[in-house]
Amino acid sequence: MENLVEIKDVSFAYDVRPVLKGINMVVxxxxxxxxxxxxxxxxxxxxxxxxxxxxxxxxxxxxxxxAIHELGRQELYEMRRKMGMLFQFGALFTDMSTFDNVAFxxxxxxxxxxxxxxxxxxxxxxxxxxxxxxxxMPSELSGGMARRVALARAVALDPMLIMYDEPFAGLDPISLxxxxxxxxxxxxxxxxxxxxxxxDVQESLKIVDYVYFMAExxxxxxxxxxxxxxxxxxxxxxxxxxxxxxxVPFHYSGAGIAQExxxxxxxx
Amino acid sequence: MxxxxxxxxxxxxxxxxxxxxxxxYASRFFLFVLLRSGTSFRRFRLVIKEIYFAGxxxxxxxxxxxxxxxxxxxxxxxxxxxxxxxxxxxxxLVALSLTRELGPVVAALxxxxxxxxxxxxxxxxxxxxxxxxxxxxxxVDPIARVVxxxxxxxxxxxxxxxxxxxxxxxxxxYLIAVVLIGVDQGAFWSQMQGAVDFxxxxxxxxxxxxxxxxAVTAIAxxxxxDAPPTAEGVSRATTRTVVTSSLAILGLDFVLTALMFxxx
Numbered sequence: 001m002e003n004l005v006e007i008k009d010v011s012f013a014y015d016v017r018p019v020l021k022g023i024n025m026v027v028x029x030x031x032x033x034x035x036x037x038x039x040x041x042x043x044x045x046x047x048x049x050x051x052x053x054x055x056x057x058x059x060x061x062x063x064x065x066x067a068i069h070e071l072g073r074q075e076l077y078e079m080r081r082k083m084g085m086l087f088q089f090g091a092l093f094t095d096m097s098t099f100d101n102v103a104f105x106x107x108x109x110x111x112x113x114x115x116x117x118x119x120x121x122x123x124x125x126x127x128x129x130x131x132x133x134x135x136x137m138p139s140e141l142s143g144g145m146a147r148r149v150a151l152a153r154a155v156a157l158d159p160m161l162i163m164y165d166e167p168f169a170g171l172d173p174i175s176l177x178x179x180x181x182x183x184x185x186x187x188x189x190x191x192x193x194x195x196x197x198x199x200d201v202q203e204s205l206k207i208v209d210y211v212y213f214m215a216e217x218x219x220x221x222x223x224x225x226x227x228x229x230x231x232x233x234x235x236x237x238x239x240x241x242x243x244x245x246x247x248v249p250f251h252y253s254g255a256g257i258a259q260e261x262x263x264x265x266x267x268x
Numbered sequence: 269m270x271x272x273x274x275x276x277x278x279x280x281x282x283x284x285x286x287x288x289x290x291x292x293y294a295s296r297f298f299l300f301v302l303l304r305s306g307t308s309f310r311r312f313r314l315v316i317k318e319i320y321f322a323g324x325x326x327x328x329x330x331x332x333x334x335x336x337x338x339x340x341x342x343x344x345x346x347x348x349x350x351x352x353x354x355x356x357x358x359x360x361l362v363a364l365s366l367t368r369e370l371g372p373v374v375a376a377l378x379x380x381x382x383x384x385x386x387x388x389x390x391x392x393x394x395x396x397x398x399x400x401x402x403x404x405x406x407x408v409d410p411i412a413r414v415v416x417x418x419x420x421x422x423x424x425x426x427x428x429x430x431x432x433x434x435x436x437x438x439x440x441x442y443l444i445a446v447v448l449i450g451v452d453q454g455a456f457w458s459q460m461q462g463a464v465d466f467x468x469x470x471x472x473x474x475x476x477x478x479x480x481x482x483a484v485t486a487i488a489x490x491x492x493x494d495a496p497p498t499a500e501g502v503s504r505a506t507t508r509t510v511v512t513s514s515l516a517i518l519g520l521d522f523v524l525t526a527l528m529f530x531x532x
Contacts, residue, residue, distance in 0.1 A: 104408075
């Protein structure tokens with residue numbers, strides 16, 4: 001199967017702090033692939049590298065065969081028109097209504113007449129169940145509704161690649177399940193390819209085709225959801241089953257408690 | 269001792285390099301705003317929207333302040349001029365003070381506090397809530413779509429607000445000098461008409477307000493765009509906008525006054 005996204009030996013550092021250390025990944029066309037890991041392990045940085053907001057210090061990211069970091073500004077913008085991204089808290093434009101948020105890209109990038117933009121926007125909102133809320137402002141939406149509007153906006157131009165940055169963060173169980181189903185259904189209905197960055201294990205394992213597990217800037221394991229559930233690797237096991245202690249320690253490293261409380265000196 | 273001095277010099281050097289770097293970064297940002305202004309002119313309704321937010325919504329504070337400044341000028345001017353038997357010249361004093369100096373300067377200071385700080389906070393919050401990143405990911409240039417229209421909206425609003433300030437100020441001076449104190453109405457207006465020169469006073473005042481408009485709007489937009497994406501970052505950026513803009517207005521006013529009114 002052809003790969004839409006190929007990440008080859010990618011390293012990245014913010015100033016001198018390394019975030020990614022030699023990442024290799026592929027995302028086949030038409031699949032939903034999840035990237036999981038603890039907060040700060042470099043998942044969002046990886047999404048930004050795919051979107052061309054950052055450039056790798058080593059290696060390359062290819063989308064549809066094109067090396068993203070080699071593209072000029074205009075070519076990068078052309079490429080981004082074929083991508084959609086759902087940000088962690090939606091990132092809706094707060095000075096525009098729900099309708100205008102979804103219609104934004106159509107108005108910016110197409111010459112479609114307003115009547116057609118209206119029909120297309122209402123269809124996108126209908127796909128996420130919020131056609132009736134088209135007149136509301138972002139401040140009038142709940143967290144789950146805002147995320148769904150952002151999803152409708154991300155797929156407004158029928159992108160070939162949809163990226164999700166923590167789509168389940170801060171959602172109630174119903175909204176969480178709705179967003180999960182929408183990610184899967186929209187991907188299949190649009191014939192798109194999706195990358196979901198998340199640390200919500202249970203919800204994402206239900207909807208994705210393949211999982212990459214990251215820790216401290218490297219891919220520690222990868223496989224199908226079934227492989228991940230049955231993994232005996234200590235880190236993956238602790239992460240999937242939410243165990244308190246394991247390779248990721250409960251205590252942040254520091255001086256011993258006796259030393260911190262001055263007990264060692266008192267006994268000496 | 270020597271180590272302390274070396275550390276102090278290092279810190280000073282770092283701050284100087286930081287300040288120069290930031291100035292260069294701000295200049296580059298300003299250049300980008302100018303180069304990518306095509307969107308603002310092609311879709312002028314975006315600029316009109318910003319004229320409404322920066323200009324129309326600032327009208328109340330400009331009109332009220334202009335009225336009071338004009339009334340104070342009328343009172344103070346009359347008090348001083350009547351000692352020399354030239355109370356009728358109060359109209360000239362009010363009009364020249366407003367068109368040459370107080371109109372552009374005070375209107376710009378008010379504009380920086382009201383509209384400049386709002387621009388910084390709005391763009392800073394757009395950045396903090398990832399709206400700017402979202403726009404970039406949608407292949408829409410935020411400098412062209414968000415910053416450009418605000419820059420031109422502010423630039424167009426500023427001279428109009430300064431003109432409004434001066435006009436209302438003259439009316440305030442008229443209310444005090446003519447209506448309240450009883451200075452002759454004909455003398456008030458005719459002396460003003462004779463003394464105020466269109467090119468030297470009105471046009472120079474307009475030039476000043478355009479320059480202040482560029483300075484305030486550019487500073488406000490840069491501070492917002494450069495603000496760290498946190499609540500504290502946006503709050504500091506807003507404060508910096510007001511402080512830097514105010515200092516820039518006063519400094520530029522001195523330079524412009526020296527260039528325009530030397531020996532006039």
